[in-house]
Amino acid sequence: MASHRRAKQPGRTRVTVLTATAAAAVALTSQGANAAPQPSKNEVKAKVDKLYEEAEKATEKYNGAKEEQDKLQKQVDGLQDKVARGQEELNTLRNNLGAVASAQYRSGGLDPSLQLFLSADPDTYLDKASALDQLGSKHSDAIDEIQSKQRALAQQRKEAQTKLTDLAEARTELGAQKRQVQGKLNEAQKLLNSLTAKEREALKEEQDRANRASTASRPDLSKVDKSGGASDGKSAKPASSRAAAAYAAGVSKIGKPYVWGASGPNSFDCSGFTSWSFAQADVQIPRTSQAQANAGQRIYSQSQLKQGDLVFFYDDLHHVGFYAGNGQILHSPRTGAVVRYESINNMPFKFGVRI
Missing domain, CATH: 1.10.287 (Helix Hairpins)
Structure with a gap:
């Protein structure tokens, strides 16, 4: 006579563990599918x-x-x-x-x-x-x-x-x-x-390299119009003796760090840099970039800019620097950067102001 044995049922504890494991696996899979990829x-x-x-x-x-x-x-x-x-x-x-x-x-x-x-x-x-x-x-x-x-x-x-x-x-x-x-x-x-240490270091090195490159030497002004005209947009003839003195003061601060709200002498934001520089020439101009935009004669053509003219960027005029000549500006750019030279075309130029 054949013997029939009933199959052994899994214990309650084992079922609970298996169920929890399966649920966790499903949740992880779902999260993996829905998680947004980390930005590069x-x-x-x-x-x-x-x-x-x-x-x-x-x-x-x-x-x-x-x-x-x-x-x-x-x-x-x-x-x-x-x-x-x-x-x-x-x-x-x-x-x-x-x-x-x-x-x-x-x-x-x-x-x-x-x-x-x-x-x-x-x-x-x-x-x-x-x-x-x-x-x-x-x-x-x-x-x-x-x-x-x-x-x-x-x-x-x-x-x-x-x-x-x-x-x-x-x-x-x-x-x-x-x-x-x-x-x-x-x-x-x-x-x-949120970046890895290696990625942060790479970004820092990029910024340091940009700072070094733009502060190492002045713009190439070898093609300056010797007559002093600015018709080719490359003239480095100062706009005035006051502008020349202010620009020279600014040059002396190349390499100083950008710090928001700072106006010198060892750190600057953009308008703090220009107002401090003009103060060294015994010329008082307003503190903010928007107010500085009304401090002198406006010049809308880049070809008419001269060294020491203030140059303004963006629709709301929230950034200002000095025109250096040959399509270059001298300014205090932003957090993480230092006072340096840069192409005038790196930002949306609006107009210049001659003090």
């Missing part, structure tokens, strides 16, 4: 460069907010000093008037005719009486002066309070722009951190 080094570089450009835009807004804050702070300080001086003058006037009133009160105990009768020297008394009449007139003038000073002081205090309110708003705007710049830079750093 070049793709990351393009995104980082874009973020650096956006950070530069925000930097110029930050510079504008900082300039406004500094201007308001000076105005507030001046008004507060004026109020303090006005209060001191008012206190002095009040004290003087109080002293006069007190003296009159003390001398007013006797009737004037009796004082004259009792006086050993009537002529001296009459002189004093005349002086007292004049003093009464001065007394009235002093009261008028005090009232006028009080009105002026109230107006100055009101103006100072308004400026303090404006200053608080400027500080809020400054903080917002600072956070925006830092946010862009942090985002760029996260992208760089």
Whole structure:
């Protein structure tokens, strides 16, 4: 008689393990199928460069907010000093008037005719009486002066309070722009951190190589028009003595790093570099690139540019540098770069400005 045995069923624990393993395998397969591929080094570089450009835009807004804050702070300080001086003058006037009133009160105990009768020297008394009449007139003038000073002081205090309110708003705007710049830079750093150490090193070497190449020597100006004309777009004849001095100051800072919000002498952003350079030539120009665009005569043709002219880029004019000659500019480019020469065609040129 045949023997039939029932097949052994797998234990509950074994089934659970097998099920979990299968589920995990399915999940991993699904994730592998749906996961986006890691961006390449070049793709990351393009995104980082874009973020650096956006950070530069925000930097110029930050510079504008900082300039406004500094201007308001000076105005507030001046008004507060004026109020303090006005209060001191008012206190002095009040004290003087109080002293006069007190003296009159003390001398007013006797009737004037009796004082004259009792006086050993009537002529001296009459002189004093005349002086007292004049003093009464001065007394009235002093009261008028005090009232006028009080009105002026109230107006100055009101103006100072308004400026303090404006200053608080400027500080809020400054903080917002600072956070925006830092946010862009942090985002760029996260992208760089997503690369392998080898890829990051390769990008750094590319940037270092670009810095070395563009700071090692000046642009080739051997074909400069010796007559000083700029019709071929290659003239290095300075636009003016002021521009020549500013450009020379800029050249002395080649190799200094770009730092957002910096205006020298050891680090610069783009407009900080140009404003610092002109300051060395005893020429004060605005701090931001957008304001510098209105600081002189505009030149729309590259062929008319001369060495030392300011050159502006992008529709919103968020970048500025110096024209160096032969189609080259001298500027402080962006985060990670240094003050260096570069082709004017590397960015969308808008116009030049001659100071």
